Amino acid sequence: MLNYIMEILPSLLSGAGMTLQIFFWTIILSIPLGVILGLGLTSKFKPLTALIKFYVWLMRGTPLLLQLIFVFYGLPVIGIVFDRYDAALFAFVLNYTAYFAEIFRGGLQSILKGQYESAKVLRLTYWQTLRKIVIPQVFKIVIPSVGNEVINLIKDSSLVYVIGIGDLLRAGNVATARDVTLIPLVLVGVIYLLLTAVVTYILGKVEARYSTWR
Amino acid sequence: MLTLKDISKQFDNRLILDNINLTVKDGEILCIVGPSGAGKTTLLRSISGLERVTSGKFLLDGQAFDPYENRENDSVIGVVFQDFQLFPNLTVMENITLAPRLVLKKTNEEAEQEAREKMAQLNLAGKESLFPYQLSGGQKQRVAIVRALAMNPKILCYDEPTSALDPDLRQEVESIIVGLKQQGMTQIVVTHDMTFAENIADDIFQVSPRNE
Ligand SMILES: Nc1ncnc2c1ncn2[C@@H]1O[C@H](COP(=O)(O)OP(=O)(O)O)[C@@H](O)[C@H]1O
Ligand SMILES: [Mg+2]
Numbered sequence: 001m002l003n004y005i006m007e008i009l010p011s012l013l014s015g016a017g018m019t020l021q022i023f024f025w026t027i028i029l030s031i032p033l034g035v036i037l038g039l040g041l042t043s044k045f046k047p048l049t050a051l052i053k054f055y056v057w058l059m060r061g062t063p064l065l066l067q068l069i070f071v072f073y074g075l076p077v078i079g080i081v082f083d084r085y086d087a088a089l090f091a092f093v094l095n096y097t098a099y100f101a102e103i104f105r106g107g108l109q110s111i112l113k114g115q116y117e118s119a120k121v122l123r124l125t126y127w128q129t130l131r132k133i134v135i136p137q138v139f140k141i142v143i144p145s146v147g148n149e150v151i152n153l154i155k156d157s158s159l160v161y162v163i164g165i166g167d168l169l170r171a172g173n174v175a176t177a178r179d180v181t182l183i184p185l186v187l188v189g190v191i192y193l194l195l196t197a198v199v200t201y202i203l204g205k206v207e208a209r210y211s212t213w214r
Numbered sequence: 215m216l217t218l219k220d221i222s223k224q225f226d227n228r229l230i231l232d233n234i235n236l237t238v239k240d241g242e243i244l245c246i247v248g249p250s251g252a253g254k255t256t257l258l259r260s261i262s263g264l265e266r267v268t269s270g271k272f273l274l275d276g277q278a279f280d281p282y283e284n285r286e287n288d289s290v291i292g293v294v295f296q297d298f299q300l301f302p303n304l305t306v307m308e309n310i311t312l313a314p315r316l317v318l319k320k321t322n323e324e325a326e327q328e329a330r331e332k333m334a335q336l337n338l339a340g341k342e343s344l345f346p347y348q349l350s351g352g353q354k355q356r357v358a359i360v361r362a363l364a365m366n367p368k369i370l371c372y373d374e375p376t377s378a379l380d381p382d383l384r385q386e387v388e389s390i391i392v393g394l395k396q397q398g399m400t401q402i403v404v405t406h407d408m409t410f411a412e413n414i415a416d417d418i419f420q421v422s423p424r425n426e
Binding site: 114115117118119120121122123124128132133136137140212213214 | 262263264289291292293295297299300301302303304312313316317345346347361362365
């Protein structure tokens with residue numbers, strides 16, 4: 001059995017590499033975008049907030065699976081063609097940005113007016129106030145909810161399976177079908193557990209770093 | 215010298231300040247007194263540029279001056295809020311040096327050196343790396359004062375400086391304010407505590423509630 005595991009491990013690991021790539025880029029892109037849209041959601045310019053609200057409603061109200069299929073199989077019908085990887089990334093970033101925007105909106109709205117006023121009488125600019133005072137406080141507030149989404153993303157990334165990307169799940173499934181054994185799927189489960197354990201550990205570190213102040 | 219001429223302020227057609235005329239002389243302490251709801255905070259917020267007045271003029275040393283728009287000029291007004299509004303994510307030292315570094319473009323060393331001098335005066339030495347939640351109410355207030363002073367304001371404003379503190383700390387606040395006056399600082403103090411006002415004020419301005 002050990003021999004068999006060693007035999008299929010390389011393909012599983014390369015699948016895991018793809019999963020991590022999608023995970024990584026989605027995080028890198030959708031967290032900053034979520035901050036920006038979250039700021040938009042708290043702006044006083046109503047047309048902007050309405051537009052972002054609509055986007056968030058659409059992304060959170062429909063399945064990510066549908067969005068993936070829509071981008072990869074649907075959009076080519078009207079002439080917009082992505083390759084598999086770009087389609088997956090595009091759909092994931094769109095979807096996760098919406099969730100992060102909502103989370104950051106909540107965080108931003110919990111910062112009291114007095115903090116902005118105190119910064120204003122010290123003559124900090126709006127951007128200085130955001131960068132040095134508001135965003136660090138918002139980050140601390142949203143760490144648990146962002147953490148949940150990040151863990152979800154690891155598991156959601158397996159959805160790229162449907163558009164034929166060779167991720168971890170596909171690698172496991174291919175081996176199971178070929179060799180008629182459960183071992184590959186069990187290994188896939190173990191690898192997902194390891195990934196979520198690592199991310200949970202990192203989140204704990206981040207949380208600890210933000211717990212030096214209250 | 216700061217002069218207010220016919221300053222009025224309405225909130226949703228409700229007149230809160232009605233033609234206020236007053237003068238704050240250099241190096242003096244002006245106390246603004248009046249019952250709760252009279253509009254003291256509103257007056258202080260108008261002076262510090264946090265509210266746009268409905269009508270009237272401000273003059274600084276005889277020159278027209280709009281605290282609401284005048285964000286780019288030299289520091290004119292410093293504010294110590296009733297609840298201090300320290301930045302919880304920054305240490306005491308960072309709270310004090312943030313604006314001098316970012317706005318006045320001071321170097322770290324300069325800003326910290328000046329902060330240390332002022333902190334020593336207000337008995338805050340050794341608190342540099344604490345976060346606001348680790349301070350007592352009186353210490354928070356003194357940090358808020360040092361933070362405002364670090365911007366070299368011409369006038370320092372306080373809203374109800376005794377209200378968030380234990381009564382036995384009133385004496386301490388009095389001596390801080392009087393101490394700053396001796397160094398030449400012009401100060402405006404809002405309070406509903408008449409005894410406190412009489413102890414420190416050179417001049418007292420009464421705000422009366424408007425009954426409509
Ligand atoms: N932003 C605001 N909008 C509407 N009304 C306000 C606002 N701020 C203060 N007021 C009203 O103005 C009056 C004076 O308030 P304030 O200046 O806080 O009084 P004081 O500080 O003397 O207790 C109160 O009736 C208060 O409800
Ligand atoms: Mg008040």
